[in-house]
Amino acid sequence: MQDHFVHVQCGDCPIRHRAVCARCETDELAQLEQIKYYRSFQAGQTIIWSGDRMEFVGSVVSGIASLTQTMEDGRRQMVGLLLPSDFVGRPGRSTAAFDVTATTDVVMCCFRKKPFETLIAETPHIAQRLLEMTLDELDAAREWMLLLGRKTAREKIASLISIIARREAALNKKKATGQLSVDLPLTREEMADYLGLTLETVSRQISALKKDGVITLEGNRHVSIPDLDRLLEEAGDDTDGGMLV
Template identity: 90%
Template sequence: MQDHFVHQQCGDCPIRHRAVCARCETDELAALEQIKYYRSYQAGQTVIWSGDRMEFVGSVVTGIAALTQTMEDGRRQMVGLLLPSDFVGRPGRSTAAFDVTATTDLVMCCFRKKPFEEMMAKTPHIAQRLLEMTLDELDAAREWMLLLGRKTAREKIASLIAIIARREASLQVRRPKGQLSVDLPLTREEMADYLGLTLETVSRQMSALKKDGVISLEGNRHVMIPDLDRLLEEAGDDSDGGMLV
């Protein structure tokens, strides 16, 4: 199964205001245009294997990817999700640290790695934005450590739904009011693997959140959230500090 190339205009990009190029001026965007290309992947397809040489870096435009790590005995652990606008790859590092797999159909905006690194050195807008994104990723990793180490099963499920819903809302220029809805990118089995729970526990807690009116479900994937603040409370998060992303 091979990835294939697609084309998309920067002006139509749904992640433009959150991506690594968010602060770029017209001339800087033109320079990026010379080194970028788009790729699409089918759900389940590997974007890159851990240890492979990285020839590109880039951003998730649409869809979700999973970061996983495999131990020597074959055990695998999902260690992160890449949501729209998240950056893939590490400038200055020649090989991939994790497997990256498309969880849903995926479109990525890719930049040839060496020219991107050269452009970073002379374009403060890109370097500053990438630093901000890296710090956001560090905050998210620390939050995830808390989730896995201290939160209850119910809080874990609520947290995961909240993370996906908040990111989807953040991609909109104006924050949506009222009920939010989101399509979960993970199956129940994948949610269990990601959260360190059993499949039965995930299903039971999803049903409990639905019964208590925290969420409503259409099918297995489509989730409606009547009150985001209540969902954040169920997640064990402080809901009065604004929207976290």
């Protein structure tokens, strides 16, 4: 039953959307095509402000966006990291609950909300697929809560690197090609917002992991991982499978 819902190519999108059903592909795709459009955002640009009216839902085609919350005094916490193929927005709610910001240049494939809602009401498979994706995100959020509530700064950094490595591997379908390495798509400050730390602590802990031979750095952003097991041990992860979003 689950295999029924697979990724399908959406017209001229460079990616495969995840919310459509393979069997019913032609019909649904035709309808999706009619209501979709593209929007581009520059790095740093805000895609949606918390509290704003959301007139669309959509998925990230390229680039990286982040969901953040900010308190009045300026304290910020990232609560979601959106990579290509991730879905944004929620059917059945008219205003956004969080800020969505383009971390790098971003292209999104959008669907106007009304027609999309009609579509999911008429096409049960899409609702089911969305449910599945949302449950995955919820699990990831809960792993993240363990990280925020109980892990040390060093463990947080090691976790972040292994999360990004895992997601990148999943996206590129690479099998361990000898030396494992990752490009961090975030500034130190953004990592700090992700991890509930300050940017100084992030910088210090990355230096410490480097000094201890857990990682090596080329430039500020490119990380090589000589021993993945060692990194996972530093991350304090037992549940190896989680944290996919």
